[in-house]
Amino acid sequence: MNAELQSCGPPKKGGWVTFPFLIATMAGLTLAAAGWSNNIIVYLINEFNIKSIDAAQIANIVNGCMALSPILGAILADSYLGSFKVITLSSLVSIVGILALALTSILDLMRPTPCKHGPSPCEGPSKAQTGILYISMALSTMGVAGTRFTLATMGADQFTNPKHQRVFLNWHFFTMYAAMLVSMVGIVYIQDNVSWGLGYGLSVAANLIGLVAFVTGSRYYLLLKPQGSPFTGLACVLVAAFCKRKALLSPKTEDYCQEPQPGETKLINTTNSFKFLNHAALVTEGDMNPDGSIKKPWNLCTLQQVEDLKTLIRIFPIWSTGILLHTTLAIQMSLVILQALAMDRHLVPQLQISAGTMMVFVTISTAISLALIDRFLLTFHKITHTSPTLLKRIGIGHVLTIASMALSALVESKRLAAARTHNLTGNSIVPMSVFWMVPQLLVVGVGEAFMFPGQVMFYYQEFPKSIKSTAAAMVAVIIGIAFYLGTAIVDLIRKTTGWLPDGINDGRMDNVYWVLTIAGLVNFGYFLVCSWMYKYQHDENKELISSNSF
Structure with a gap:
């Protein structure tokens, strides 16, 4: 009877039970992203009549956005929305973007007239066609923002054992490259030899499958609550250290603001590297309230915040x-x-x-x-x-x-x-x-x-x-x-x-x-x-x- 009651209870959060859902999500989303981006240079040259070097430059900008945007997703996940919401919303945006890109390949009105052999120059895209193309690529790129690296970190967070984290990350990246391989062999071939619309349509389907797999596993995920922007605290260190630059540093650990850690009584010691930043955690008159809380956050930081900033500098x-x-x-x-x-x-x-x-x-x-x-x-x-x-x-x-x-x-x-x-x-x-x-x-x-x-x-x-x-x-x-x-x-x-x-x-x-x-x-x-x-x-x-x- 007890076993039956236990089986009816809430599922265990985190661990290897989340592995198939996260890996399936990674496979679907990577297949979708690689499906539209890997052949974008050829698409711009052949379908939008853009010169070769210019097409390569546009592709570089697109790839740069795809690579740079995940930092925004990571900040949102860490600070405000959490990983689950960021990944879900980004996947939805990606579907809209790739679908719009598929329409540019299907509807003749949305792309320029094909080049003709002969002395007449090729007709480039109109401003409206260029605008729709760029918007579709922008939305598809934004979809990558909250998925690629946020998904990797969320997966690693499901495990407390560092060895298990390493194994997950290895499989995560193996899956990413394997999905890219399928995209390059399959979807790119379909785009060049069958239909651009069908190729982009398969990318939309892969994105949808990845999103469904991710949402299906939601009951098993161990979700960490966002703690607010950590970058605010790091900026606080610089401001507080500058404001207290004339104060004399103390050799005593007790004279610095400590952040109490659950279950820990050991105090964090100051370090001599980048010693100037230690001023930010030095407790001076008027910094603390009677109850021990910080009175002015931008005038006093915890020693942990100071050490975190030092870590980034190193x-x-x-x-x-x-x-x-x-x-x-x-x-x-x-x-x-x-x-x-x-x-x-x-x-x-x-x-x-x-x-x-x-x-x-x-x-x-x-x-x-x-x-x-x-x-x-x-x-x-x-x-x-x-x-x-x-x-x-x-x-x-x-x-x-x-x-x-x-x-x-x-x-x-x-x-x-x-x-x-x-x-x-x-x-x-x-x-x-x-x-x-x-x-x-x-x-x-x-x-x-x-x-x-x-x-x-x-x-x-x-x-x-x-x-x-x-x-x-x-x-x-x-x-x-x-x-x-x-x-x-x-x-x-x-x-x-x-x-x-x-x-x-x-x-x-x-x-x-x-x-x-x-x-x-x-x-x-x-x-x-x-x-x-x-x-x-x-x-x-x-x-x-x-x-x-x-």
């Missing part, structure tokens, strides 16, 4: 090294599509792959590498009794990314040589197989498997508890900035050199790749210095990271 140099790293990747990914459009893409005489499908090699490489890395390092640990730290994992990603840029330069040099041999100009197809680019894309994928999850786990473990969702989204901020910076660099190269004309056979894209290789080497040196100077925030975290690195 992490910032490591974080900044990722910007230039991802900038080179952002430029490379857009240029690869343009190269593929000007190369022989036939698998067999009767079958030609899509230019956007080339990214499938990155995804395959990343997915396989993610599956193998844990096993490889487990064997490595048994033999050496040591494991590389997360920073070493990120460093391997740096090295592989630099190698991929050098390979890209060599392949493009060969492609340009073939174009000149056959007197080909503009964007004419060079008689050189597109599969020459596969090695560089495989190297990119392996580098991503080392770098991307390593960055997420590093920030998740090292960031203050109050901004865990923001910690995961910090990788998205890096990628977003990188896409914008990549767009600016490409514009600069176009204005100052002749390397990137509208017809890539007339330019020197290989020189662009060599510049990216040199920039990557300089950035890697900066990363080595930052990694050498960085100290993990807690001794127990250092042990945890060493044992759970990959």
